[in-house]
Amino acid sequence: MEKQFLITQDESTVIAALVYGIIFLVLLTTGLLLFFHYSRRKIIQKELEKAALKLEHQKTILQATIATQEEERKRIAQDLHDAISARLNVVSLTTNLLLDDDDINEEQKASLEHILGVTTTTLESSRKIAHDLLPPILDKFGLKVALEELFEDFTKSKQVQIKYDIDELDFLSKTNNLHIFRIAQELINNAIRHGDASRMNIQLKKEGENRFMFTCKDNGNGFDIKKIRKQSGIGLQNIKSRTAILECDLDVESEIDKGSLFTIQSKKQ
Numbered sequence: 001m002e003k004q005f006l007i008t009q010d011e012s013t014v015i016a017a018l019v020y021g022i023i024f025l026v027l028l029t030t031g032l033l034l035f036f037h038y039s040r041r042k043i044i045q046k047e048l049e050k051a052a053l054k055l056e057h058q059k060t061i062l063q064a065t066i067a068t069q070e071e072e073r074k075r076i077a078q079d080l081h082d083a084i085s086a087r088l089n090v091v092s093l094t095t096n097l098l099l100d101d102d103d104i105n106e107e108q109k110a111s112l113e114h115i116l117g118v119t120t121t122t123l124e125s126s127r128k129i130a131h132d133l134l135p136p137i138l139d140k141f142g143l144k145v146a147l148e149e150l151f152e153d154f155t156k157s158k159q160v161q162i163k164y165d166i167d168e169l170d171f172l173s174k175t176n177n178l179h180i181f182r183i184a185q186e187l188i189n190n191a192i193r194h195g196d197a198s199r200m201n202i203q204l205k206k207e208g209e210n211r212f213m214f215t216c217k218d219n220g221n222g223f224d225i226k227k228i229r230k231q232s233g234i235g236l237q238n239i240k241s242r243t244a245i246l247e248c249d250l251d252v253e254s255e256i257d258k259g260s261l262f263t264i265q266s267k268k269q
Contacts (some may be wrong), residue, residue, distance in 0.1 A: 051098050065241075073133040088123040092116060114212070135181065143177040143204075144168045147184055151202065160218075161199050167206040179242040180204070180214060186235050187216045187262055195220025195260065211266035222254045 046205065095116045099109065138146040141215030144166050151162040172180070184202065191197040204214050241265055243250040254260035 050243065051053045076130075076133055085123060086128050088119055088126065092119045092123065096121065132185070138177060138181055139174070142168070143172065143180060146177075146181055147202075147204065150181070150184060150188075154188055154192075160188065160197055162188070162202060163200070165203045166202075166204045167212070169204070169206055169212055171210050172212075176246055179246055183214070183239050183242050184216070186239055188237050191216075191218040191220050191260070195222070197221075197259070207266065213266070214262075214264040217259065217260045219259045222256045222260055224256065225254055226250060228252070228254075 004242065060128050093110050098104065099112050099116070104112070133151075135146055137149055149162065151164045153159050156205050169177075169180075187202075191200055197218035200216065202214075202216045202219045204212065206211055207231055239262075240250060246264070246266075248266050250262050251263040251265075252260070253263075
């Protein structure tokens with residue numbers, strides 16, 4: 001009897017040891033799982049922080065690059081206005097004075113009129129280039145008026161017919177206004193130069209308090225989206241860069257001989 005009791009007691013001890021052992025293993029396994037879980041979370045968090053810093057760094061570089069471009073455009077526009085345009089005005093005035101001279105013959109008069117015509121054309125071209133490089137109306141009257149003038153100028157030139165619907169975006173900074181203006185310029189020039197478009201429809205609509213959507217549709221030749229994604233030109237790269245700075249999404253739809261549609265929309269917060 002006593003021997004049987006001892007065996008039972010030994011079995012109980014073994015069972016208790018097994019139970020404690022299993023509990024220990026479960027706790028150890030749980031601890032290890034929690035350790036690896038939180039370690040992985042920390043690693044992922046660190047990687048996300050690195051990615052965020054990298055993106056922020058890239059954005060800063062983009063902003064600095066575009067700011068440099070705009071400063072260079074401003075300098076060139078100022079040089080065109082102050083130096084070249086001023087000298088052309090002097091040539092124009094001098095030519096007019098010579099034309100008023102009664103002593104010149106018909107051949108000389110024809111040559112002076114030719115010089116005056118070339119000078120006038122060059123002066124108008126330099127003013128247009130300076131205006132495109134640094135549109136004064138943007139600073140004076142804002143984005144809506146500047147875009148409307150841009151579209152009307154292209155329509156009057158018979159290069160392309162542009163229908164538009166533009167909202168006033170009073171929440172945007174002057175820098176962001178300039179980004180949208182440059183994007184519109186680039187899209188119109190690309191549609192004419194590369195797409196041979198004759199009609200365009202451009203809209204800039206306010207969405208909520210601090211959001212907007214910009215769409216640009218043309219009836220041009222269109223292009224292969226896959227090829228553009230692999231190797232996009234400088235113009236499209238510039239549009240992508242400005243879109244990133246605006247913190248917007250860019251969507252491009254196009255088919256060969258069916259035109260293109262560009263949509264730029266504020267990211268959902």
